[in-house]
Amino acid sequence: MTQVSSLEDRFLQIIDADEKIEPKDWMPEEYRKTLIRQISQHAHSEIVGMLPEGNWITRAPSLKRKLALLAKVQDEAGHGLYLYSACETLGIDRSTLLDQLHTGKAKYSSIFNYPTITWADMGAIGWLVDGAAIMNQVPLCRCSYGPYARAMVRVCKEESFHQRQGYEIMTVLCKGSEEQKVMAQDALNRWWWPSLMMFGPNDADSTHSELSMRWKIKRFSNDELRQRFVDMTVPQAELLGLTIPDKDLKYNEAKKGYDFGTINWDEFWEVVKGNGPCNEERLRARVEAHDKGQWVRDAAAAYARKQKEKSSLSKTA
Amino acid sequence: METNWPLYEVFIRSKNGLSHKHVGSLHAADAEMALENARDVYTRRNEGVSIWVVKAVDIKASDPADGDFLFEPASDKIYRHPTFYEVPDAVKHM
Amino acid sequence: MEAARKKFILQWADNSMILGQRLSEWCGHGPVLEQDIAITNIALDLIGEARYLYQILAVEEGKSEDDYPFMRKEAEFYNLLLVEQPNEDWAYTIVRQCIYDHFHYHFLAAVSRSKDEELAAIAVKSLKEVRYHLKFSSEWLIRLGDGTEESHQKMQNALNVMAKFASEAFLSSEADLWMLENCGEPDLAKLKETADKDLLEVIREATLSWPNQQTVRRGGKAGIHSEHLGYLLATMQYMQRTYPGMEW
Numbered sequence: 001m002t003q004v005s006s007l008e009d010r011f012l013q014i015i016d017a018d019e020k021i022e023p024k025d026w027m028p029e030e031y032r033k034t035l036i037r038q039i040s041q042h043a044h045s046e047i048v049g050m051l052p053e054g055n056w057i058t059r060a061p062s063l064k065r066k067l068a069l070l071a072k073v074q075d076e077a078g079h080g081l082y083l084y085s086a087c088e089t090l091g092i093d094r095s096t097l098l099d100q101l102h103t104g105k106a107k108y109s110s111i112f113n114y115p116t117i118t119w120a121d122m123g124a125i126g127w128l129v130d131g132a133a134i135m136n137q138v139p140l141c142r143c144s145y146g147p148y149a150r151a152m153v154r155v156c157k158e159e160s161f162h163q164r165q166g167y168e169i170m171t172v173l174c175k176g177s178e179e180q181k182v183m184a185q186d187a188l189n190r191w192w193w194p195s196l197m198m199f200g201p202n203d204a205d206s207t208h209s210e211l212s213m214r215w216k217i218k219r220f221s222n223d224e225l226r227q228r229f230v231d232m233t234v235p236q237a238e239l240l241g242l243t244i245p246d247k248d249l250k251y252n253e254a255k256k257g258y259d260f261g262t263i264n265w266d267e268f269w270e271v272v273k274g275n276g277p278c279n280e281e282r283l284r285a286r287v288e289a290h291d292k293g294q295w296v297r298d299a300a301a302a303y304a305r306k307q308k309e310k311s312s313l314s315k316t317a
Numbered sequence: 318m319e320t321n322w323p324l325y326e327v328f329i330r331s332k333n334g335l336s337h338k339h340v341g342s343l344h345a346a347d348a349e350m351a352l353e354n355a356r357d358v359y360t361r362r363n364e365g366v367s368i369w370v371v372k373a374v375d376i377k378a379s380d381p382a383d384g385d386f387l388f389e390p391a392s393d394k395i396y397r398h399p400t401f402y403e404v405p406d407a408v409k410h411m
Numbered sequence: 412m413e414a415a416r417k418k419f420i421l422q423w424a425d426n427s428m429i430l431g432q433r434l435s436e437w438c439g440h441g442p443v444l445e446q447d448i449a450i451t452n453i454a455l456d457l458i459g460e461a462r463y464l465y466q467i468l469a470v471e472e473g474k475s476e477d478d479y480p481f482m483r484k485e486a487e488f489y490n491l492l493l494v495e496q497p498n499e500d501w502a503y504t505i506v507r508q509c510i511y512d513h514f515h516y517h518f519l520a521a522v523s524r525s526k527d528e529e530l531a532a533i534a535v536k537s538l539k540e541v542r543y544h545l546k547f548s549s550e551w552l553i554r555l556g557d558g559t560e561e562s563h564q565k566m567q568n569a570l571n572v573m574a575k576f577a578s579e580a581f582l583s584s585e586a587d588l589w590m591l592e593n594c595g596e597p598d599l600a601k602l603k604e605t606a607d608k609d610l611l612e613v614i615r616e617a618t619l620s621w622p623n624q625q626t627v628r629r630g631g632k633a634g635i636h637s638e639h640l641g642y643l644l645a646t647m648q649y650m651q652r653t654y655p656g657m658e659w
Contacts (some may be wrong), residue, residue: 023442025381036325054439058432061650061659062477063462073438074451078358081444088324094344095321119650119659153339172658180657285440290323291444295565297500299558301322306557307347354445357452385437391476
């Protein structure tokens with residue numbers, strides 16, 4: 001066996017051997033911090049992400065769609081829970097994480113700050129937003145941190161139904177009336193660019209990327225994943241008979257992929273800063289749910305305490 | 318008063334014949350609630366036939382830093398493994 | 412199909428549909444993530460149950476299952492007033508649920524013994540789910556009733572408001588009587604005894620008390636509803652009413 005000179009060497013050796021770091025293993029403080037930031041941001045995104053789709057649960061147009069949407073949004077709650085649970089293994093508890101969300105200290109994916117205005121948005125979100133999320137998430141199943149990788153395996157397994165149900169909604173709309181087709185195109189127009197922004201800033205402007213790659217938290221760069229997403233999605237749009245709202249979109253034979261227009265990064269940063277169309281509503285909804293749940297959490301804790309006292313009394317009696 | 322529900326670790330037996338496997342954790346005010354939450358959270362797609370929940374604080378875990386004296390001594394005791402012993406090819410069913 | 416059988420099916424389906432719709436409003440807004448998931452599971456069960464029942468009618472009448480929840484008017488819904496009451500907060504929601512589950516569980520058990528095989532089969536299937544609902548809502552009723560002073564008060568207040576909606580479930584409509592006569596079950600008057608006894612036991616354990624001086628609010632089974640149902644339907648039927656006759 002090779003002698004390791006320090007804890008850090010041993011840590012890097014595990015990373016280089018493509019093995020996993022587990023909660024109680026030594027890890028650099030920066031690795032821990034990066035993971036907490038990324039996993040909690042991911043968890044918050046799942047929870048806040050319930051809201052734009054949750055909007056349409058009570059208005060879903062058929063029983064089949066209502067059940068599918070309800071199950072899907074519930075899955076997002078589950079995913080949030082898996083991820084909070086993974087994050088807690090790093091020595092931070094959920095209530096601290098929620099505080100960070102509620103006080104605006106922690107971020108979540110900006111895509112959820114856009115409004116869901118029509119039913120077609122349920123299709124577009126499933127197809128594009130979940131599609132982009134899967135692209136980001138599949139490599140995370142091989143992330144170097146064990147609990148995160150395992151949570152992502154569960155998430156990805158469940159996520160595949162989300163994208164399919166979204167695309168199916170779009171398919172039905174595109175085969176429907178003229179009004180429905182217009183609705184589908186309008187949703188694509190509104191969700192296309194924000195979906196591309198989901199992969200984060202261009203590689204040149206990405207601050208956290210280099211170390212994350214070294215530590216195998218991240219496996220591919222933002223731009224690589226974005227390119228893959230575009231290449232995958234353009235033919236899907238063509239099949240639907242919809243037009244991607246980008247006049248610069250063109251197949252590039254040499255790179256065997258699509259060239260596409262410039263993303264409006266000013267808009268991206270505005271939304272990140274909190275000035276998107278729904279930032280306030282989303283955060284307010286989360287804070288309100290949490291605050292209104294306080295008495296419930298307190299009461300359940302009080303009841304559990306009383307029961308424990310009762311059972312220890314009956315044991316001593 | 319900010320009361321944090323304790324953390325429970327969740328173990329699920331996916332079908333009879335297999336052992337319970339750790340799947341994640343959740344928060345619950347008491348063990349009964351933890352079981353129900355585990356059912357709702359971790360078996361939404363028929364993933365289990367039996368659930369264990371245990372308070373995370375009640376788990377005593379070995380320290381990975383002690384790995385060298387806890388686990389490495391076993392790695393050179395190859396005589397515990399069947400492949401250590403040579404048996405003529407003619408011998409079947411062994 | 413006998414008009415009475417259809418009416419009986421609608422009463423049953425509408426209860427599950429409307430309560431499922433109410434519970435689905437919680438999704439994304441629950442008091443804690445774990446309970447958000449739990450209450451959504453119950454909503455899924457209930458809407459699923461309603462769907463099976465609407466499908467029976469749809470096949471019979473050559474309609475779509477969606478015609479029933481999305482295209483009928485307020486007065487054509489026969490659900491109990493109880494299930495259309497707003498969620499208000501977790502206390503109201505749990506009290507409403509616990510009252511309903513006590514009826515629902517015993518109702519399904521009875522229907523599962525009836526001679527109507529088609530309906531009995533649905534009852535058997537739902538009974539498994541509702542047994543869990545009953546456990547869930549009873550435990551929460553106890554937990555919050557016997558939790559803090561604040562939670563106790565909130566639960567008692569909710570109980571005081573909801574109690575008057577509890578009895579309607581057990582008052583037989585003509586359709587209920589037709590079922591009893593022709594299929595042997597459910598005998599609602601008999602169910603009431605068991606259901607009430609069980610419910611009172613849970614309420615006692617929760618250190619709560621059933622309010623005296625009970626008025627009984629009824630009308631749902633005859634299609635005469637509270638003001639709340641109209642708003643619920645306006646939301647639920649929005650798509651089908653705005654874009655009639657389209658596939659989604």
